[in-house]
Amino acid sequence: MAPTAMPPESPTSPRRLDHSNLLSDAIAFGNKAATVVPPHRIEESGEDHEVASMMELARRQLEGLTTAQPSAKVPSKTSMTDVYAFAFDIDGVLVKGGEPIPQAVQAMKMLNGHNNHGIKV
Amino acid sequence: MRDMAEKYQTVLVVGGEGEKCREVAQSYGFQKVVTPGDVIKTQSNVTPFRKLSEEEYQNSKFLDFAKTRIEAIFVFADSRDWAGDQQIILDVLTSKNGYIGTRSENYDEGPPLFFAHNDVVWATSHESSRIGMGALRRSVEAMFEAVTGKELKTTAFGKPQIGTFEFATRLLQQWRKDIHGIDAPPQTVYFVGDTPESDIRGTNEFNCKASNSWYSILVKTGVFRDGTKPAYQPQVTVDNVLEAVKHGMERELRKFLNREIKEGKRDLIEVPNADI
Numbered sequence: 001m002a003p004t005a006m007p008p009e010s011p012t013s014p015r016r017l018d019h020s021n022l023l024s025d026a027i028a029f030g031n032k033a034a035t036v037v038p039p040h041r042i043e044e045s046g047e048d049h050e051v052a053s054m055m056e057l058a059r060r061q062l063e064g065l066t067t068a069q070p071s072a073k074v075p076s077k078t079s080m081t082d083v084y085a086f087a088f089d090i091d092g093v094l095v096k097g098g099e100p101i102p103q104a105v106q107a108m109k110m111l112n113g114h115n116n117h118g119i120k121v
Numbered sequence: 122m123r124d125m126a127e128k129y130q131t132v133l134v135v136g137g138e139g140e141k142c143r144e145v146a147q148s149y150g151f152q153k154v155v156t157p158g159d160v161i162k163t164q165s166n167v168t169p170f171r172k173l174s175e176e177e178y179q180n181s182k183f184l185d186f187a188k189t190r191i192e193a194i195f196v197f198a199d200s201r202d203w204a205g206d207q208q209i210i211l212d213v214l215t216s217k218n219g220y221i222g223t224r225s226e227n228y229d230e231g232p233p234l235f236f237a238h239n240d241v242v243w244a245t246s247h248e249s250s251r252i253g254m255g256a257l258r259r260s261v262e263a264m265f266e267a268v269t270g271k272e273l274k275t276t277a278f279g280k281p282q283i284g285t286f287e288f289a290t291r292l293l294q295q296w297r298k299d300i301h302g303i304d305a306p307p308q309t310v311y312f313v314g315d316t317p318e319s320d321i322r323g324t325n326e327f328n329c330k331a332s333n334s335w336y337s338i339l340v341k342t343g344v345f346r347d348g349t350k351p352a353y354q355p356q357v358t359v360d361n362v363l364e365a366v367k368h369g370m371e372r373e374l375r376k377f378l379n380r381e382i383k384e385g386k387r388d389l390i391e392v393p394n395a396d397i
Contacts, residue, residue: 084373085293085307086366089280092315092343093362097246101342103363110366119370 080120086111125235126150129193133157133213133232135206136254137198140180145197155191157202157209159184160221167212171205184221191219194234199254207261210234214265214273228269234261238279240319244343280314281323283330290331309334311369313362315343317351325353336372338365 094104113120131153134146146154158181161173191213200206214231217223236258242250265273279285297303314320324337339355340362341347359365381387
């Protein structure tokens with residue numbers, strides 16, 4: 001699991017700002033949060049936490065400089081709640097020393113609908 | 122950052138590995154980006170204990186100090202060489218108007234110094250936290266005072282600054298709109314962090330200002346150690362991020378059920394553990 005804390009999206013969601021997208025798109029540093037966490041440390045070259053260009057990418061999205069993609073449809077089996085959201089710091093919460101914490105993987109699954117009520121957050 | 126790039130054309134960017142920070146700064150729109158590597162390449166005795174590797178030397182550029190006016194200094198990522206970087210930062214701060222090689226009489230003509238965030242320590246694979254950018258900031262301030270006798274004012278971004286949370290809010294809103302077609306902000310944002318001084322403080326303070334609720338959850342897997350009292354009180358402390366997610370979801374489910382009961386849509390039933 002990529003150590004980001006984006007709100008887990010439906011599998012069809014096109015634009016996830018995670019590492020693999022970033023590395024194919026551009027450079028820089030990355031990181032965090034179901035929203036975005038502020039610039040964090042740039043790590044060794046295998047572990048790119050590349051916040052700044054991710055934030056820039058995010059900023060460009062905000063300012064409409066990149067074309068918005070159509071909204072992904074939520075699968076009908078689970079229901080998406082829009083009432084609340086989660087935001088996560090990364091180091092010490094989802095990741096330790098570059099490796100994801102096991103509970104973080106489970107947490108993301110739960111947010112993605114793997115819970116008794118089929119709720120996706 | 123765009124405002125910064127418009128305000129400051131030539132900047133010194135410190136921290137990170139290799140050329141990454143230079144590239145990031147350029148992507149922000151800074152016209153001319155200078156690194157410590159450039160300074161050392163230009164005049165190697167600036168840092169008596171730091172020599173550039175061959176790759177660093179190749180990637181760095183010669184500068185004309187007399188024609189290079191550093192307008193601001195940004196520490197975007199952790200320094201990999203505190204000694205060398207602080208020396209160069211000091212040289213710029215004590216210069217006349219940001220020209221390396223000059224010296225100000227009263228040490229009050231240097232450019233502003235910005236830090237990407239302020240966390241003194243952070244959690245890694247080590248059993249106790251490691252010092253980070255916030256520690257470097259304290260170090261630079263103390264060192265400046267020791268050398269010049271004057272107090273240095275610096276600026277740090279990141280949590281718990283309100284601007285960081287405002288940016289997060291806008292981003293979340295845009296994200297919800299683009300990806301999920303949701304046009305309204307969430308009523309509650311559960312923020313899960315490991316550092317009371319930044320994550321929890323920032324969330325609690327933003328909760329007072331924001332129109333929606335920001336609910337702070339502290340985990341024990343990072344900087345905060347169980348058994349101590351957090352400097353800033355979270356709404357709840359849990360063992361790890363999975364418990365944090367469960368807590369938030371259960372709380373929301375309870376709220377939902379209570380509302381339905383109030384509205385008469387549901388009979389009053391015992392809801393022991395809104396079991397997620």
